[in-house]
Amino acid sequence: MIRKSSLALALALLGSTAAQAQTETAASNTASRAFQVTGNVPVICAGGALSGGDSTFALGVLVNTTTGLLRTDLSAPDKVLTGAFCSALSTISVAATRMTAQNVTTAAPAGFSNSVDFTATASGWTTTPASVNTAASTNPAATQSRTTPFSGNITVGLSNFATTGGTTLRPVADTSYLGSVTVTLTAAN
Amino acid sequence: MKKLVLAALAASAAISTPAFAAANDTGTVGVSGTVAGRCLFTTNSQTITVGELAKSGSDANAGKLDSSVLVNQTKTLVGWCNKTASTMTVTAKPMLGTTAAPNTSFDSRIDLTASAVANSQTATDGSAGETVNSYTAGSPATVGIFSGNVVVTLTGASTPNNGILTEGTYTGSVDVTLAPAV
Amino acid sequence: MKTMSLIVATALLVGAAPAALAQDSDSAKVSVTGQVAKLCVLGTPSNAVIDLGQMVDTSGARVGKRAAIGNKSVTLPGSFCNFANSVVTVNATALTADDATPAQSGFARAVNFTATASNWASTNAVATTTVDRQGAGAATTGSGSVQSLPKLADIGLTLSGYDVPGDLLLVSGGYTGSVTVTLAPEAVPAP
Numbered sequence: 001m002i003r004k005s006s007l008a009l010a011l012a013l014l015g016s017t018a019a020q021a022q023t024e025t026a027a028s029n030t031a032s033r034a035f036q037v038t039g040n041v042p043v044i045c046a047g048g049a050l051s052g053g054d055s056t057f058a059l060g061v062l063v064n065t066t067t068g069l070l071r072t073d074l075s076a077p078d079k080v081l082t083g084a085f086c087s088a089l090s091t092i093s094v095a096a097t098r099m100t101a102q103n104v105t106t107a108a109p110a111g112f113s114n115s116v117d118f119t120a121t122a123s124g125w126t127t128t129p130a131s132v133n134t135a136a137s138t139n140p141a142a143t144q145s146r147t148t149p150f151s152g153n154i155t156v157g158l159s160n161f162a163t164t165g166g167t168t169l170r171p172v173a174d175t176s177y178l179g180s181v182t183v184t185l186t187a188a189n
Numbered sequence: 190m191k192k193l194v195l196a197a198l199a200a201s202a203a204i205s206t207p208a209f210a211a212a213n214d215t216g217t218v219g220v221s222g223t224v225a226g227r228c229l230f231t232t233n234s235q236t237i238t239v240g241e242l243a244k245s246g247s248d249a250n251a252g253k254l255d256s257s258v259l260v261n262q263t264k265t266l267v268g269w270c271n272k273t274a275s276t277m278t279v280t281a282k283p284m285l286g287t288t289a290a291p292n293t294s295f296d297s298r299i300d301l302t303a304s305a306v307a308n309s310q311t312a313t314d315g316s317a318g319e320t321v322n323s324y325t326a327g328s329p330a331t332v333g334i335f336s337g338n339v340v341v342t343l344t345g346a347s348t349p350n351n352g353i354l355t356e357g358t359y360t361g362s363v364d365v366t367l368a369p370a371v
Numbered sequence: 372m373k374t375m376s377l378i379v380a381t382a383l384l385v386g387a388a389p390a391a392l393a394q395d396s397d398s399a400k401v402s403v404t405g406q407v408a409k410l411c412v413l414g415t416p417s418n419a420v421i422d423l424g425q426m427v428d429t430s431g432a433r434v435g436k437r438a439a440i441g442n443k444s445v446t447l448p449g450s451f452c453n454f455a456n457s458v459v460t461v462n463a464t465a466l467t468a469d470d471a472t473p474a475q476s477g478f479a480r481a482v483n484f485t486a487t488a489s490n491w492a493s494t495n496a497v498a499t500t501t502v503d504r505q506g507a508g509a510a511t512t513g514s515g516s517v518q519s520l521p522k523l524a525d526i527g528l529t530l531s532g533y534d535v536p537g538d539l540l541l542v543s544g545g546y547t548g549s550v551t552v553t554l555a556p557e558a559v560p561a562p
Contacts, residue, residue: 028245029409029454030555033416033447037530037548039423039440039466039482041541046434085435085477087427087543149542151477187543225395233399242405243453247412252453258405266399284403288455291520295453301403341401354407355521356454361403368396 041087045185048084048154055079057158062099062116062177068170070116070163078157081183084125085151088187092154093143096120098134098164099179104172113169119160120181124153134179135162156181226272226369230339235264237343242284242299243354252353254299256346263343268307269336272369276329277339279305279314284361285321286354296352302345303363308335316361317347326366339365411457411554413526414449421445421530421550423466426482427541435540437482442531447552450491451523456557459491459526460514463498466548467506468541479504479539485532486550490525492518500548504536517557528552 057076064071101114108114123129126144133139158181163169171177239262244255286297302315307330314327341363348354421443428438468480481502488496494516502508528550535541 029411029452030553031247031411031413031450032551032553033413033419034549034551035416035418035445035528036420037423037466037484037550038420039426039546041427041468041543041546042425042429043543044427044429044435085540087435087478087540148472149475149478149540151475151540227395229397230399233397234402235399236402236404239403239405241408243407243410247415249449251412252410252451259403262403264401266401268397268399284405286407288453288521291522294451294523295521303401339399343403353451353453353521353523356407356409358406359404363401363403364398365401366396366398 043086043088043187045086045090045187046084047183047185048081051080051082053079057181059099063171070161070167070171074161076158078155081154081156083151084154084185085149086185086187087149089145089147090150090185090187091143091145092122092125092130093184093186094120094122094130094132094156095142095182095184096132096134097180099177101172101174102176102178103174108169108172111169112172113163113165114172114174115164116171116177116179117160117162117164118158118179121157121159122154122183123157124155125150125185130183133160135164154183156183224271226270226275228268228270228272228275228367228369230266230268230365230367232265232267235266235341237262237264242359253351254296254346254348254354259299259301259343259346261342261344264341266339266341266365267337268339268367270332270367270369271334273333275332275334275367275369277305277307277310277312277332278326278329278366278368279303279312279341280324280326280364280366281314281316282324282362282364283316283319283321284359286359287357288355290350290352290355293350294352295355296348296350297355297357298349299354299359299361300347300349301343301361301363303341303343305339305341305363305365307339307367308332308337312365313344314363315345317349329368332367339367341365407453409452409454409556411452412450413552413554414447416445416447416528418445423530423533426533426546436538437533437535437541440533442529444527444529447526447528449523450526450554451521452518452554453521454556455519455521457491457518457522457554458514458516458557459488459496459518460512460553460555461486461488461496461498461528462510462512462551462553463500464510464549465500465502465506465508466546467502469545469547470542472542473505474539474542477540478542479535479537480542481506481536482541482546482548483534483536484530484548487529487531488515488552489527489529491522491554492516499532502536504539526552526554
């Protein structure tokens with residue numbers, strides 16, 4: 001003799017947060033209950049770890065000691081941020097401050113400059129690398145976006161060194177010119 | 190002269206008579222007998238068949254006895270008694286299930302209380318607390334001389350542990366005895 | 372003169388008036404029959420949703436990767452089967468990201484786990500999901516041993532052993548999986 005009995009049979013729906021429905025089953029000798037299992041992963045960006053030495057681009061002597069002008073072959077090895085990731089779509093932006101003489105604080109006399117501009121580029125994250133030039137009034141390329149999560153290396157490189165104010169100016173003597181590059185990863189919720 | 194001797198044997202109920210009738214002789218023969226007290230069921234078997242005995246659903250009472258399917262179930266026997274001191278007794282025997290109860294969370298026994306009414310007299314009995322196969326009858330009711338229906342009704346149903354009934358078939362009975370004397 | 376003797380014998384109808392013997396009583400039986408169908412009931416749990424919460428570390432060496440998620444347990448109180456030879460079965464579907472977009476290289480969008488239903492028979496029902504990083508793979512089912520007696524018990528359900536395929540970074544967002552617990556008669560193999 002079949003008896004109708006009310007048994008809770010809740011249906012779990014993938015990708016849905018709907019309330020569980022209760023349905024009756026015809027066979028009283030079987031009972032089922034379904035549980036939805038949920039979890040969440042917050043949006044996280046991590047800048048990764050800097051590889052290839054310390055966090056300083058050491059350019060060494062900036063001037064040609066014969067001409068006193070900025071060397072035309074300034075370079076430093078790229079820095080790599082390994083294991084950078086964002087678990088959601090994101091933007092990468094690069095900001096930089098020009099290299100400025102640290103010890104000579106007075107205005108540079110005529111014919112001289114106390115800062116060096118450069119371009120910093122962060123590549124590997126987006127199709128078009130983010131780049132910023134410290135001499136430019138606007139840097140539209142400084143922020144780049146990607147529409148998917150990403151995990152990978154960000155390579156930061158410096159280029160396009162130029163004496164602030166003009167290539168014919170000579171940098172004042174200083175044992176320490178200091179600038180900075182900042183790479184920021186921002187996730188969009 | 191012939192002499193006739195008649196020997197009559199009293200071996201049967203018939204009165205022996207001489208081979209020839211005597212002239213104008215009268216005898217008296219008394220007839221007496223007894224009737225023993227007796228009761229008899231002319232309809233001595235009935236069956237109350239109910240369906241599902243346990244409550245449906247999934248709440249705290251699911252699977253337990255639904256006594257409402259048994260209470261007030263009734264069947265009618267037919268019998269008679271010919272003696273004024275005739276009595277009627279009822280023996281309720283519990284419904285025993287085919288799957289044993291493994292612990293006190295379950296039951297495989299349904300105790301019954303029942304009544305039988307004959308000649309407007311009621312006898313009752315309940316099976317609760319009685320040992321299986323050592324059931325005792327209830328108090329007798331004096332039904333006296335009657336002929337007619339003996340209406341048997343289930344008046345109650347319970348389980349020893351108030352537990353979940355085990356699956357299976359349950360069978361019990363209400364036995365009614367008519368006796369012509371106390 | 373003739374004389375006759377007439378002997379008239381009187382026969383008595385002798386009827387016995389015995390005491391009321393047992394065979395002059397009579398008994399009748401009203402049988403009462405019914406049945407109880409096989410019934411299993413799973414108790415109402417306190418929670419129909421098992422929430423693992425935040426599943427990744429937000430700092431440290433494992434930032435963005437599966438955190439040490441603890442075991443989660445739910446009870447189905449007062450569950451029972453009223454018949455012999457029942458079996459509890461657990462069916463598990465891995466958590467996958469509510470966002471159906473395939474995961475980028477280096478990422479996973481699924482979390483596998485083990486579901487265990489306990490306190491019914493000598494061997495628990497266990498199911499471990501095994502989907503890949505994209506969440507591809509079937510639900511898994513495991514059955515416990517046969518319970519040979521009718522039983523009333525609080526069945527426990529525990530989730531443990533969380534694992535991200537490849538131990539990759541998890542894409543952000545909500546994740547959903549499911550577990551179903553079933554009580555039923557032992558499945559008898561077809562002859």
